[in-house]
Amino acid sequence: MENEERETAERLEAATASLEKALQWLEQHQEALTGDVERISATVEQSRREAELAEKLAAAERELAELKAAASPAVLNPLRKTLPVATSEMLAKHGVGEGPVDVRTLDAALAGLSLEQRIAVKTQLLRAGAIV
16 A cells, blocks of 8 residues: 555655646747737837827928928028118228128127127027128
């Protein structure tokens, strides 16, 4: 009887070891399959996001084209084509005359002004279309 019990216990131990090996193998394959599914779902979500961004980009481009088309020529080309007297006098003192102004010459003429004043003068010249 004892031999039978030992044999049964040994067979049970062997079966338990086999079942543990099978369980480990199944767990490893389950992890691998889960990782593949996660990668596939991430790819699907990314392509959806790309499609959403492409739609938003197309909408923004359409809106930009509409705004450009709706912009009046008066806004793009200001009515004022002359410079204020003070600006003209200051530029004349530095040898910058009528007509288009070279940017390097303008920078040299404006060297003595503060940053805000230089910006104001350049803005006036841009409005008048005098900067090359």
